Amino acid sequence: MSELDAVRRAGIEVTGIEIVDEAERTAKPSDLFWPWFAANVSVFGISYGSFVLGFGLSLTQAVLVTVLGVVVSFAACGLVAIAGKRGSAPTMILSRAPFGVVGQKLPGVFSWLISIGWETFLAITATLATATVLRELGWGGGTATKVVACAVIAALIVAASVAGYHVIMRMQSVLTWLTGAATIGYILLTFDQIDLDRVTSLPGGSGQAVVGAFVMVMTGFGFGWINIAADWSRYQRRDTSGAQIVAWNTLAGALAPVVLVVYGILLAGSSDTLSAGIVNDPVGTLASVLPTWFLVPFLVASVLALVSGAVLGIYSSGLTLLSLGVRIPRPAAALVDGVILTAGTVYVVFVAQTFLGPFQSFLITLGVPVAAWAGIMIGDIALRRRDYDEAALFDASGRYGAVAWTSVATMVVASVVGWGLVVNQISGTAWNDWQGYLIEPFGLGTRLPDGAGWDGAWPYANLGVLAAFAIGLLVTLVARRSAVRRQEAGAA
Helix, strand or coil: CCHHHHHHHCCCCCCCCCCCCHHHCCECHHHHHHHHHHHHCCHHHHHHHHHHHCCCCCHHHHHHHHHHHHHHHHHHHHHHHHHHHHHCCCHHHHCHHHHCCCCCHHHHHHHHHHHHHHHHHHHHHHHHHHHHHHHHHCCCCCHHHHHHHHHHHHHHHHHHHHHCHHHHHHHHHHHHHHHHHHHHHHHHHHHHHCCHHHHHCCCCCCHHHHHHHHHHHHHHCHHHCHHHHHHCHHHECCCCCHHHHHHHHHHHHHHHHHHHHHHHHHHHHCCHHHHHHHHHCHHHHHHCCCCHHHHHHHHHHHHHHHHHHHHHHHHHHHHHHHHCCCCCCHHHHHHHHHHHHHHHHHHHHHCCCCCHHHHHHHHHHHHHHHHHHHHHHHHHHHHCCCCCCCHHHHCCCCCCCCCCHHHHHHHHHHHHHHHCCCCCCCCCCHHHCCCCCCCCCCCCCEECHHHCCEECCCHHHCHHHHHHHHHHHHHHHHHCHHHHHHHHCCCC
16 A cells, blocks of 8 residues: 555545546535534624624614625635636635736735634634633633643644545534534523613714724625635535535525624623623633533633634645645645644744734735735636636646736735725734825825824725725726636637
């Protein structure tokens, strides 16, 4: 038996960025439900209710923003996932069609960075959640607890991501039931904390505040996954309906977040103390309203849900690393990203004093070019009528070429415009206050002196994310139509 066969028999996926063999493409659209639902059915989603209300919205506005932001963002993931069944390759390999085999490295770098960032954030949150809940129980919560929690959580994430697609799919189907049941239990046990009279009397906010909350919800949910959306649909049968892929992606991704965020709105809107606490310590504050006997199930559900999301992220970040030209097996790529994740978690949990503010600023910054890429990718998918030429995705002299300068330039311009319309004046991030440089020229607000923030309603709406996405989409639909037709006709 060869070494490769031994690895396969151990249940480890050896397929990397290469095309998935037709014999292995046996998944049904409904199979997409398990990874997407499991990764998003987390009690942590309840905390977003406080974030949404932080924009000063009424109950009706907050619910509308939540439903639209979550559903639209996961529908966008579904559109990108169509490329997976058309090309049987990871998202960042399929992105070579609009960007060129070499040009794809530009969005690939941003995709890898944001994936590493998100999965590290989830691992950090899971580690801190463990320490917080055990402290509530009086079972520790100090350095020793964090060391053990960090080691166990990192091991779970890395082991599952190294094993690959088939193990992850089985794991996610189990986690869906466990985390779903515990989340329902949390809602039932805290429902008496809701004060409907208080929540329904919340005053409404401005249109700019509604837009800002909408962008925050989109980037916090579906847009956080969009750069890896096709990684799970590449195992779908080639004759699968694209509409079914979009539908299952949207349903699975959006179902839990909509319910959880709306519940979080009701919970946070009922108590100023609870709402303020969630902003600084989401897991600890959510646990504070639970009976003691439920803290252990709450901890298990919280950690498993966060681990579930991190597993999807690290699996895909490994594939993205391979797409950038790193020549190692897929399990090794996942392991490399796992080492980075572990190092980042250890640093933040045990060394860093101020991390979350700078880290949030870092993710917002990366969110702009990823939104630009998403617009370009969705526009390109909409223009195509045929499956991808899979061999040409790996050949710079093939029909997709080395560099598609229109897409590269579009992403650069969209990112420059987008960064000019977002603000990152988060505590401890003076190094990132260069953004927002188009807000005053466009008459959308005024920068206050001495780094005191902005005057006006529009600066904090973070229009740059929407602008980057729109520029990428519209320019692609108009400027790349003939290029796509030439590609599908077989011209290099």
